[in-house]
Amino acid sequence: MDTRLKTSPDPRVSSLLSVRGLSKSFDGVRAAEGLTFDVQPGVTTALIGPNGSGKTTLFNLLTGVLRPDSGSILLRHNSSTHELTRLPAHRIASLGIARTFQNIRLFPQISVLDNLLLGTPYERGDGFWSGLLQTGAMRSGERRNTAKAMALLDKVGMADKAGELAMNLSHGQRRLVELARALATDADLYLLDEPTAGVFPETRQIIMNIIRELDAQNKAVLFIEHNMDVVMGMSERIIVLDHGVKIADGKPEEVANDAKVVEAYLGRRRVRAAG
Ligand SMILES: Nc1ncnc2c1ncn2[C@@H]1O[C@H](COP(=O)(O)OP(=O)(O)OP(=O)(O)O)[C@@H](O)[C@H]1O
Numbered sequence: 001m002d003t004r005l006k007t008s009p010d011p012r013v014s015s016l017l018s019v020r021g022l023s024k025s026f027d028g029v030r031a032a033e034g035l036t037f038d039v040q041p042g043v044t045t046a047l048i049g050p051n052g053s054g055k056t057t058l059f060n061l062l063t064g065v066l067r068p069d070s071g072s073i074l075l076r077h078n079s080s081t082h083e084l085t086r087l088p089a090h091r092i093a094s095l096g097i098a099r100t101f102q103n104i105r106l107f108p109q110i111s112v113l114d115n116l117l118l119g120t121p122y123e124r125g126d127g128f129w130s131g132l133l134q135t136g137a138m139r140s141g142e143r144r145n146t147a148k149a150m151a152l153l154d155k156v157g158m159a160d161k162a163g164e165l166a167m168n169l170s171h172g173q174r175r176l177v178e179l180a181r182a183l184a185t186d187a188d189l190y191l192l193d194e195p196t197a198g199v200f201p202e203t204r205q206i207i208m209n210i211i212r213e214l215d216a217q218n219k220a221v222l223f224i225e226h227n228m229d230v231v232m233g234m235s236e237r238i239i240v241l242d243h244g245v246k247i248a249d250g251k252p253e254e255v256a257n258d259a260k261v262v263e264a265y266l267g268r269r270r271v272r273a274a275g
């Protein structure tokens with residue numbers, strides 16, 4: 001299906017991603033309410049908000065895991081603009097959006113290297129599956145992909161675990177492999193759902209360095225994060241959600257002093273303390 005928009009030029013297409021009026025409810029719970037924002041290449045953006053404020057839901061809407069009740073998502077890819085809201089998740093992934101998950105999703109019973117190869121785009125007839133079906137020599141595309149996957153594992157400090165089953169990795173190691181798998185797609189936009197949650201400081205540094213590197217390569221990174229040191233240290237922009245509504249969007253120093261943001265966090269803490 002050709003999803004390119006045939007309409008006349010639209011000023012919004014200058015953004016990599018344009019989200020307009022995106023809404024989604026679950027049985028009366030408003031998880032996204034009229035969300036509108038743009039994402040530009042080379043601007044690392046933190047998506048923050050209290051638990052249940054709709055951060056993961058937004059990622060699910062952007063990646064086609066969920067369909068919005070209303071609103072639009074325009075993505076620029078190879079000089080064309082695509083409306084994502086009616087596309088299946090695999091098509092969206094092929095348009096240059098990579099994602100990692102709050103609850104890490106690796107295939108536990110295959111090797112770390114194969115987890116990466118499954119995430120690597122292939123030329124026709126040159127893929128992981130055809131590689132599996134061929135006994136004998138690996139084809140050149142397969143070798144290229146393996147070399148690339150190994151280089152990415154090396155980048156995240158996991159090259160020595162390439163042959164290990166994913167199920168045998170620690171939590172932090174799984175996060176690193178999931179990140180490497182996202183990098184293997186060469187996407188333009190990276191949606192990272194709590195990439196440093198539950199990892200040791202050394203692993204957090206590796207992850208932060210990779211986000212900085214993506215930024216330097218003029219990629220767009222939207223990352224969900226609860227650790228405010230990471231948020232303030234990494235982001236050029238912060239978007240804040242509360243009850244599915246965008247309550248702030250701006251430079252870190254502006255957002256940190258925003259009364260609505262302070263209230264959203266402190267309000268929840270008061271509720272928690274009372275409960
Ligand atoms: N598939 C679903 N079905 C029903 N309700 C859902 C679903 N996904 C999310 N919700 C609800 O939508 C709201 C937003 O959830 P979401 O997971 O997006 O929050 P979050 O900001 O990612 O929270 P956290 O920081 O805890 O990860 C919550 O009330 C949640 O219970």
Ligand SMILES: [Mg+2]
Nearest residue numbers: 055056057102
């Ligand atoms: Mg979440």
